[in-house]
Amino acid sequence: MREIGKQEIEDIAVGAALLGTGGGGDPYIGKLMALQAIEEHGPVTVLDLDEVPDDALVVPSSMMGAPTVMLEKIPSGEEAIEAFQKLEEYLGKKIYATFPIEAGGVNSMLPFALAARLGLPVIDADGMGRAFPELQMVTFYLDGISATPAVIADEKGNTAVLSTIDNVWTERIARAATIQMGGSVMNAMYSMTGKNLKESGIRNILKLEEEIGRTIRLAKANNVNAIQEVLKTVGGFELFRGKVTDINRKTETGFARGVATFEGVGEYKNETLQLRFQNEHLLAQTEKRLLCVTPDLIAVLDAETGLPITTEGIRYGSRCVVIGIPCHPKWRTEKGIETVGPKYFGYDVDYIPVEELVHKEVTK
């Protein structure tokens, strides 16, 4: 058990942006929500997964919809509370603690805003170990945990309880309702027991995020190379160094798809990297080599500061280092690859672990 204050929130936000692999939306709003809630209600208690009783009811708190909408129509803070209360009412049981559904963008911060207000603890675990765009793309789904009963809530006071036949239907219905509710809602989905989370969740994600954030923050003061330090922290590999020379975005079926092209510098001179993304960075390849592919993580870092860059933030002329990080082993199973592998996103390549692609040993 430990306490999370404002500095920890700042660090976790940076770490979450990195593990968010370019997607999940700008964590800025979520961070401000968490900071305001902590300022008004005090620090948040974080529990190690082992501290959670097996029979406890635990529920992640997250948003659904367009991050751009949330940047404009910021939540009231009541939506998440209403969603939790409605779910407690429906299940007839008190919620013991909350946790982040994913390690990325705004969703990594929202549990803290809610926890500070309700005095709930946050569990150090999540359902992705990174960020993904769709509801069923969680390790809980791989283990057959249902997203429903689920509640979505808007700032106007509307709530909807969803009880669906599977997670794909949850996604469909929730998305349709989200549009009517104004494009961005808070939800309480994937309620489960402490035991479920111990079996299916990804542990110590907040610790990792905080360590990444702190490493980058202190790198300059300690006069060390931020990116090398980050690679050690996450057990990742440098894939490429270069300058963004082209960025091509288009929207298909509601997702920001696109390709960013990097021209190599230093040892990568005369090579060109293409980075394909759909909200998240999903595939990195040069003319000759595949370097990293989903579900392994691909993060783009500012070459100077080591700070992560989102897909929206990639711009012409940016000097970047692209890194690859092995994903959680749960994603490397047959069902994992089927759910979030390259084929699911429409890329005609087979999944090969990043460490094999770069011929390196996994160090972590």
Next chain:
Amino acid sequence: MGTYRIGIDVGGTHTDAVLLDENNKVISETKSSTTEDVATGIYKAMNEIITSAKVSREDIHYAMLGTTHCTNAIVERKGLNKIAVVRIGAPATLAVKPLIGVPEELRETLGKYVYLVRGGHEFDGREIVSLDEEHLYKIAEEVKGKVDSIAVTSVFSPVSRDHEERARDIFKEVLGEAVAISLSSEIGSVGLLERENATILNASVVNVAKTAADGFINALKDEGIEANVFFGQNDGTLMSVEYAVRYPIFTVACGPTNSLRGASYLGDLSDAIVVDVGGTTSDVGVLINSFPRESSLEVEIGGARTNFRMPDLISIGLGGGTIVRIQENGDFTIGPDSVGYRLPEKAMIFGGDTLTTTDVAVALGKIELGDSSKVAHLDKELLNSVYLKIVELVEEAIDKMKTSADPIPVILVGGGSILLPTELKGASKVIRPEHSGVANAIGSAISQVSGQIEKIYLLDEIGREKALESAKSEAKAEAINAGADPNSLVIVDIEDVPLAYLPGNATRVRVKAAGELDRKVENAVG
């Protein structure tokens, strides 16, 4: 009888002024020190160019001012308006209150009267809830006599400005015309906090802008000049005095913009990289279609995050006064500190004791300035490696701004640009045009008039073509409103960005139109 225009650029160190004829030929120019009160420096510079030009005062029809008045006021928290902050959006948005995330002392100064009112819109233009007009009337009564400027920001006002306009009407009704009202929909784009911050900053410098405008107009009158007065804005176009006083925040980055635009004119190039070398720093920017490329990142002003369009610049700590330090073992450092405006007393070639980049260039015979014998004793080989490093710093900055490896023309401007060679890596050619020392004042004088709009369209409903057409005609109407000649209008920028995760193909469209000053305005004056 000719038609002349005055261009003035007030920077942190220098106040530059130029007088141009109707063909934009430079008749006279001056560079003088910026004074503490800013106004005195303007009077002095203006007087100098008019006196030395020997043109009839009646023939000066335009006066354009680019100024850092508002920027300084915000940074120094000086002379700011007493403001009220009104956000329309409750019950949404309460999780992040206004001014969270801005520096504490700015929050204290500007956050005395903060109100959250029920209202605002959804992304598709529906009301979240209806506007709480009663609350607005109550707020108006409460702030009466206590504030002289109000910032109003409503959720999704870039999609529908109804609630902001209604709020303005209510405040005007209760408080009269004396209280300035800033509406966020007229200032920024989607992104509530950034737009709200920009609107708050705008509301806080209304008086500063008014004082600057009055000062400038009075200075002109004292000189016996009856000219049409314009202010330069961030995007390199002009706005009328009335507009500048309502939207002073649009002037905060006009300095670098003016120098880029001036470089474009002087170098006769519409697409190039511009290196503006000052005394302390060099700014490197990019010209696209004669306008500065804008930054896609959030911009902080006085520590507050805003979402203005600002010129995309890299600033490096290298100028004519940058201090060069050489150690016993031959290692050296360049800057980042500088002797700045004290170059004429501090530099070795002027009899001072500090080795500057200018001294290095003189010692190597790159330029002729001051007394070169004072640096003749220095180790040439070592200075050569210092000089190579200086050039390398600039080349690196240029390369960072490029979008491809193709060589691109580079224009050098600014007082310190004499330091740099006429060949640079990555440049197809290097131009150092005449009058390059006052490129910023020239940029101010030759600016066009523009109009810009930014809106969200649902492309599934109206189609991309129609959306773009509608945006274009609105932008043109804005430009004509601002004083542009309808016949000279061109669309200078179109950007459409799809919004992720939303159906209906919701897309943010931004269009800018720009044109020459309307001759009718000129006739009316001349």
